[in-house]
Amino acid sequence: MNVSEQLLQILISTGVKNVHGVTGDALNFFVKAIENSDEVEWRAFKHEGNASFAAFGESETTGNLAVCAGTVGPGALHLINGLYNAKKERTPVIAITGQIPRALQGTNYFQEVDLKKVYDDVCEYQAIIKTPEEAPQIIQRAIKIALNNRTVCRIELPADVAEMEAENQEFVYPLMKSEAILTPSNLQIENAVELINKAKKIAILAGHGCREAREEVLALSKKLKAPITHTLKAADIFDHDAENVVGLTGLIGNPSGYQGIIQCDLLIMLATDFPYIQFLPHETDTIQVDIRPENIGNRTSVKLGIHGDVKNFVERLLPKIEEKTDSKFLDILTANFAAYRKDKLAEASPERDIEPLHPQIFARYINDHASNDAIFTIETGTSAIWAAKHISFHTQRRIIGSFNHGSMAVGLPSAMGAQFAFPNREVWCISGDGAFNMAMQDFITAVRYNLPVKILILNNSQLSFVKLEMEQVGLTPAMDALHQDNVNYADYARLCGGEGVRVEKAADIEKAIVMAKNSKKPFIIDAVVNSGELSLPPHIGMKQILGFGTSKAKEVLQVISGDKNQWENLKKELKTYFD
Template sequence: MATVSDAIVQRLGEWGVDRIFGYSGDGINAFVEAIAASGDLDFVQARHEEAAAFMAVGHSKYSGTVGVMTSTQGPGAIHLLNGLYDAKLDGVPVVAIIGQQDRSTLGSAYMQEVNLERLFADVASEYLQTVQTPEQVPLVIDRAFRAALATRSPAVVILPHDVQKADAPELPHEHGILHSAVGYSAPRVVPHVDDLARAVEVLSASERPLLFVGRGARGAQDEVVAVAEALGAGIVTSLLGKPYVDERLPFAAGTMGHLGTTASARLLAECDGLLLVGCDDPWTEFYPAPGQAAAVQIDIDGRVIGNRYPVAVGLIGDAAETLAALLARLPDSPPDSRPETEPAPAPATRTADGTGADPEAGSWRATVEREVASWREVARRRAATPADPVNPEAVLAALDPHLTAETLLALDVGSVVYWYARQLHLPHGVEAHVSGRLASMGCGVPYGLAAKLADPTRPVIVLAGDGGMQMLGNAELVTLARMWPRWADPRFVVCVLDNGDLAEVSWEQREMESAPRYPASQDLPAFPFAGYAESLGLRGVRVDDPTALDDAWREALAADRPTVLQVVTDRNVPLLPPFPQGEQKLQSMHEGLAREGASGAAAARLLDEYASHERR
C-alpha cells in the first residue's frame, strides 16, 4: 500500500522536481525512504542542513525553478532557517518539507519538539502549513509550490511522522475534501498605456539619464541595452544585477554601492534622470539625492515601487516587456516598432547624433564613457599594486580573461565580493550568484554544487574567503569529493583568498567605528586548504606569487578533477568605498589604523595609494 510519503514524492515529480537537498533524521525518515523507493528523485546529502538549504536556494537561482529542501524536526529544522531567509530576502522560490514528531506527542515537551509553525512564521509568511491528515497532502503540496512561484519566496510544509507513514489517501467527492491540481503559469504583466506615456515624457526630458539595473532584468538584457542606446544613457547595476549587463560596453559603469565602482558613484551623483529596472538595492546613500533625478521604476512586484527612491512614474510589469513597450514609444525608436493601436508620440528635438533631447545629451554620453574609461584604469592600477604576498584584486583580474559565456560563478560573502564587483567583466551568458540581501557567509561551495548539478556540462568557479570556507565550505568539500566522480565534466574550481582575517569586518571596524582591528574577533586560524583538498582526492594548488596567477587559473580550469586554488593574499588591501563617498571615510579609517600601531602602517600606506588612484 502506498503511503502519504509516496504520494508526496509522486506529486513532487509532477511539479518537475528531480532533486532534493537535505539531511535525514528520524522525523523525516519515512519521507526519505519514499524518495529511495521511487528512484525518480535525486537526494543530495549535504554535511549540514544549513548547507542543504543554501543548495536549494542556489538550485533555484541557477535553474530558475523551485529549489526543494528537507530535514528532520528540531535541530535539523532550525538549521534550515538561514537558507530560507536567504531565499526570502533575495526573492527566490523554494519549498521546504520538514519532519515533525507524531501528532499525539505535540505539546508534551517531547524529544526534539519545537513549535515549527512559530519558528517559520516570518520566513514562510506566504505559505506555512502543517499536514494534519493524509487528505490534505495534494492540496498542501500544490499550494506550497504555487505560493513559492507566485510570490518568489519560501514555502514550508511540516509533516508529522505518523502522517508520513499513513496510507495514501483516496479522495472522495464530498464535503470537506478538496481536490487540487499541479501547475503554475506565470502571468504576462505589463503597465497601463497611460503610465508608459508618462514614463516616456519623464525619460525624454532628462539630459543626463542613467539606468540602474537589478536582478529583475535577468531576462531583459537586450532590452536594457537598447533603451540605454535610445536615451543616450549610462548603465549601472546592483550587485545582483551585475551578471545581466555586459560590462565591456563603453557606457556600462559597473556595480553601485559600497563595494561598487567610482564610475557608478560619480554618475549617480550627476544624473538628472533615473530608470530603475528590477532593482531594490538598499545602498540608498549612493542613489541620487532625493529630488535630483526624475525617476521611473520598473518592477514585477508593485510593493517595491518607490521603496528606495521617490519615483515620478512606477511601472508594474515584466522587465523585458515593459522596456520593449517603452522603447517603442521613445522618439528615437523606429516607426514600425510602435504598436499600431496607439498614436505616435509627438516628435522631440534631438541632436544630430540622436543621443539626447537637447545639445547637452551628446556630451552626457561622452561624460559617461570618460568615467567608465577612468574607472577601468583605476581598477587596473589597483590590481597591479604590490601587496604582501598577493593583492586579492590581482587574483580576480587574472581570472577575468579566463571567463567564458558558459562559466557559472558562485560567490561566498566577504571581501571577495568587492573584488568580484570591481575586477570581473562577465561575458554574456555567465550566471553569478551570492547571498545578496542576507549576505550570509558559507554559501559559496553549496551554491557552486547546486550550479554544477543544475547544469553539469558547464564549468563552475567558487570565489570564497578563508572565513566562509572555515564556516561551511570545508565541510562541503567533502560533499564535492563524494559527488564529482559521477560527473562527465569535472571542471569545478574553488578559489580561496587566504589572508588569515575576517577582512570585511576588520575594515568595517575602521570605517564605521574609527576602531582598530580586534585580533581576538578577526584572526582566523591557519588552514591548509590546498593540502586538505589533496587529502580528499581533489587537486590542491597553493599560490603565493602574483606572477603565477595566470598559469594557476589555466591549470585549475583544465584539471581532470575539482581543484582548490588557495591564494595567500594580503589582509591590508583596503576595502575603500568608491569616491566621493569613500573620501569621507578616509579619516575614520586612518584613525582606526593609527590605533593599531606598527601593524596598521602597511594598511595605511595601501589606503593612501588606493585613494590617490581615485582622485583627479
C-alpha cells in the same frame, strides 16, 4: 502508496531532480521513497545549512523549484539561514521538515520545536500535514505559492503521518506555473514618454528583474543616450563589456556608475529595490518600474511609479519616445568607465608581486580563463569586491550569492547546488577564508558526488570586510576577533579526496587557475593574499572620512604604545598601497 511517496510523486511532477538535506527519523520514509525512485536523487550533506544554500544555488541558476530537507527540531532549524537567503533573493524553494508524532506534540517531547512559529517570517505558506486526507491539497498549495511568488514555503511531515496510507490521490493534478505578464496602463506609458522627452540627461539604474529584458533595456539606453548603472545582482545582465554600461554604484561601486545616477536630471529605475539610499538622488525626477508595487518609492522619491513588467514597459515605450541626439553625458561616463577598467587591469598585474599577494590578480586570471557560460558564486565580503571589480560576467556567465541577505557561507554550498543542476558547466566559487571555514565540512560532500567546483579561497587570515566596517565608524580593528586560524587548504582538499594548490607567488597564479579549470575533481586554490588591501566606495561622505581618520589615528597610537598586532596591520596596508 504512503504519504511520503505521494509527496515525492508531486515533487517529481513539478520537475524536482534533487533533494538536498540531512536525514533523520521523521524523514526516513521520505528518504526511502527517494531511494526507490529513478527520477530524483537524495543529496546527503554534512550540515542542513549547507543543504538549504545548495537548494538556493540550484533554483537560482535554473529558475525552477528546488528542495531541501531536515528532520525534526534541530535539523529543521539549521535550514533557516539558507532559506532566508532564498526568500530575499526571490528564489522558489520548498523546505521539507520532519516533526515528532502528532500524539506527542505539545508535551515538550524530545527534539520538539514549534516550527510554525520559527518559520512564520521566512515562509509565505506552511503546509502542516495533520492527516493523509489533507496532504495532497496543502502540499500542492505550498508548491504553487513557492513557484509563482518566487518564495519559500515549508512542508511539515510528522513521523507518524509519513508512513500512513495516502488518501485523495484524485486531488493530485498538473501544477500551474503562471506565465501572465503584468501590463502598465496606456496613461502610465504616455506619462513616462512626456517625462523622458523633456529630459536632457537621462540615466538608467537596472536591477536583477531586467534579466528577461536585457536587449530591450540596451535599446532604450541607445535611443536615449542614457548610461546604464546596474546593481551587483545584475552584473551578469549588464556586464562590463555591454554597450553604454558604466558599472556599479553602492558600497562596492565605481565612480562612473555612481556619477551616472547622481548627475542625471531623469533617473529611470528598472526592476530594482536598490537598498543603499546614500547612493541615490533624492531630488532628481525619477521613474520607477517594478512588478512589486511595494518597491516603488521605497528608497527614494519617485515622480512616476509604474507597476508592471519591465520588458513589456520598455517594448511599449521605445516606439513612442524621441531619440536623443546629445551624447555628451553618456560619452564622458563611458570614457571614465573605460579608464577605470584600465586602472583595474593595472592593479591586477602579476608584476605587482609583493607577498602576501594582491587578491585582484587571482580575479583577473579567473576572468581571463573561465568559460563564457561559467557560473560564479560570490561570497559576502571582500571576495565580492574583487569579483565585481575584476570579472566581467559577459555572454552566458551567471553570478549568484547572498546579495540581499548578506550571509557568509553561501559560496561553497550554492556552487554545489549549481553544479548539481549543470554538471557540464564550469562553476567557480570566489570565497574569503572566514566564509569557507563556516561551510568547509561539505567539501567532503562535493568529493563524494564528484562535483568539479573550482574554489578560490582568498586566504588572508582575517575577516577583512568586518575590519573595513570597524574602521569606517572610527574603531580600531579588533585584531583578535578578526583573526582566522587557517589550515593549508590545498592539503585539506587532498585529504578529502579532491585536488588543490597553495599559491604564494605571483608567477604561479595563472598556472593555478588553469589547473583548477582543467580539473575533474573539486579543486581548491589556497590564495595567500594580503589582508591590508583597501577598497573604497565611489563616494565617501564626511562621516566616513572622519571614521577612517579617527580609526587610523587610534591605530598609530596603539602602535606607539607597543601593540604588535596593529603594527603588522599598518605595515600590510602601507605595503599594498605603495606597491
